[in-house]
Amino acid sequence: MENGVYRPTTEADPGPARAARSVLGGCVYPGRLPWPRRILKSSQLLLSLLAFVCEEVVSQCTLCGGLYFFEFVSCCAFLLSLLILIVYCTPIYDRIDAEKIRQSDFYITVVTGVVFLLASIIFTTTHDRTPTETAAIVFGFGASFMFLVDFIVMLFKKRQDDQLRKSELPLRTEAATEPLNAPR
């Protein structure tokens, strides 16, 4: 695809996100995500942190495997959602290809959501029924739900984009063939 024909269009449209560097001193800019996804991402961060904290309070366990898996997954989920938010809300975003970020976000979100859901189910079957464990499980399921909803939203958006691209594609190819054929 490295064709001279596409260069003017790809470079001329950097997207609305890239133009917003100056807002909040260029350090934090949450506006790159639409507000529903901003809420989803924030609740992922908050719920996975709460699930992790509640799980950390538990001091004893009978079947510890479930607890340890939940600990690992909730901690990972919290750190990954933090990582994604940092990427979206800081100038780092401007230095990276937006498509790559979108794709990474997509896969990280779906994998985290599924694994977190699995960890919550396993923890439900192995916990000792203390209030903190129950709270951790509730937050765990909440966080998994947020990740999965976020994934569905992204999937929906991706399909929409694909359909849009398909409808645009024949026009572009037509336009691209003309200057290529002309000199030869």
Added chain:
Amino acid sequence: MTISVTFCLFVSLLGVTHGVSITAYGAVGKNVTLSPSLDGKAFRDITWKKQKDKVVEWFGDSQEKDFPPFTGRVVLDRTSGNLTIFNLTASDEDEYEVELSDLRTTVSLLVFELLPFPILNCTLNEEIIRVQCVIPKHYTSHLGFIQYFWACPSAQCNETVGHELHFNKSHLPKEVWCTVSNPVSNMSSSMALESCVPKETFRKHWWIIAAFIAVAGVAILLTYYFITGL
């Protein structure tokens, strides 16, 4: 379960006098002495009977004579009238009558099978732990005479008489002992009560480190992907 035995056998007569009737307790395979408890009399003749059947008889001028199935298993003390039966069998259990000159009295003999080790088991219900001391089902000899004794550091053990103990999960003694006893023997078993409570361990937090490493790995991979495009 640690099992310790305190076995004690009463070979001598353990008599309880009810008027003139006396009860003696013996164990299978051991000896027992039936005593008419009539001291200080010089007897001219002695006859011991099991129901209507003679066990042993002695007349002042002759040798004593024992009868089947007691042949060779009995010794008669001519002064006190005591009858010692060796190698007891369950069928020896009966009412014995003794005639000493012109006196007559009866002695009841109860023969017990030797007690087996009691079995301790526990069940956890909510926060209460129920410990039961059970005699194996095959043992059926005079179950009504069996008594249960408990021993543990908690005061509760000394107060309990039955075959069942209750503990709160939070006040659990380390070990309990149950002793079952009948008039001729006793047997004890012990149980470590920590086996009654599902084992809870203090959890570790190592998986946080693993999570940090995993996320760091993901971050490195992402950076590489963002820079080079894989």
